[in-house]
Amino acid sequence: MLKMEDLKGVIPPIITPVDDQENVDEKGLRAVIEHVLAGGVHGVFVMGSNGEFYAMDEENQRRAVAITVDAVGGRVPVYAGIGAITTKAAIRAAQSFEELGADALTVLTPMFIKPNEEEMYGHFAAIAASTALPILIYNNPGKTTNNISVKLLERLAHIDNIVGIKNTSMDFAQTVEYLRVTREIPNFKVLSGIDYYIYATLAYGGSGCVAGTANVAPALVTEIYEKFMAGDHAGALEAQMRLIPLRNTYDYGSFPVVMKDCLNVMGIPVGSPVRPITSCTPERLEALRNVLADLNLLPKEEA
Template sequence: MLKVEDLKGVIPPIVTPVDDEENVDEQGLKKVIDYVISGGVHGVFVLGSNGEFYAFDYENKKRAVEITVRHVNKRVPVYVGASAITTKECIKLAKMAEEAGADAVTVLTPMFIKPNEKEMYNHFEAIAKSTSLPVILYNNPDKTTNNISVSLLEKLSKIENIIGIKNTSFDFAQTVEYIRVTRDNKNFKVLSGSDYLIYATLAYGGAGCVAGTANVAPRLVVDIYEKYMAGDYKGAIDAQYKLIPLRNAYNYGSFPVPMKDCLNILGLEIGHPVKPIDHCSEEKLQAIKKVLDDLGLTNM
């Protein structure tokens, strides 16, 4: 089980390779895990947004989690996405993650429905109480249309096993406020969920990032964190700027396929996105290849 001091660094929300029937592909998943761990990441997050969590039934989710826990084999902490629309389903996923041996769960705000703040608080509180695992909140208002306000976050941070939040929002002022209102709470940390804002989040006292680009360029993303922590601020900001063209590649196709296409170009052979999402166009694939060439990743 994760201790709050271990919630840090670069945690990629790993892509989920699938077979021709769109079921979890074990060998592909193992390849992705080994690739990111060899790049020096500080954790692995399975069934996040980049992992197409919304696309899988319970059995596939369980399989993905069990494969990940077994294959990571305690090399780094394993975070499991336990996100769904209903509290009941999130609790079911959190219990499954705990039984499978995960180190922590990550829970997104509900999507499609619009809970008020009291309903949202009750939702996260019930999930936290259902498991002995640490819980990391996941705010992604662009995708879910629900936002964890600063005042709600302050209340949720007082729940014993809610130990952090990943903020995937371009409202950086909100990240700063999250950090400000929890600064004196030694049992709570704030992570960047936007790959544009890793350096900035660290500068304000954040603990690290959950970065989709770390699927593809783990070593570069790790450089931002490790150089910053070592006091090499120029090296860290240079690495941050170097990462931006890869983050921009998300615009080349429907989310979240660009990172899968990147990994296929790099030779990992992890297959297709789950329909209705499809691969990037041939023109955009060439643009992605140039980004990867410029980062020196295609020569590895």
């Protein structure tokens, strides 16, 4: 189980390699895990949005979590993602992932439906009560259309095993407000979910990031955090600026294909995205190759 002092740093929402039948590819998943761990990340988040959780049935989700727990082998905490619409389905996943050995859960707000604040509070409170694992709330209003308000977060943060929030919102003022209202709550952590805002979140007292770009450039993303924590704020900001061109590639294709395409270009075979999403066009793949070349991330024979 996650120790609170270990909820920090760079936590990549790892992509999920799939085979020709769009089932989890174990060899590919283990390769991705070793790649990000070699880059110095502080945790691994399986079944997030970059991991195409929405495309995986329960069997594939369980398999991905089990493989990740085994592959990580306790080197860093494993966060297992839950993106269920109903409370019942989320509780079933929470208990399943706890049995599989996950260290923490990352629970997304429901999508499609539009719960009010009391319903949303009841949803997260019931999930928290169903498991002994720590829970990191995942706020992504751009994708789910449901937003965790500052007032709601302040209430949820008082539930013992709700230990933090990942804010994937372009509204940075909301992240600042999350930090302000939880400052006095012991051990509650706020993490950036937008890769543009890693440095800024740390500057306001945040604990780290869940960064999709850390699938591709884990060492660079980790550099932002490590330099900031060492007091080298200028170095951390420089690393943040070097990361931005990679983050800017997200719109080169339909989300979440770009990080997957990047890994394939880098020589880490991870398969195709799950349809209906398809890979970037040849022109966009060439543009991706140029960005990766600038970051020295291409195989040596191509660089």
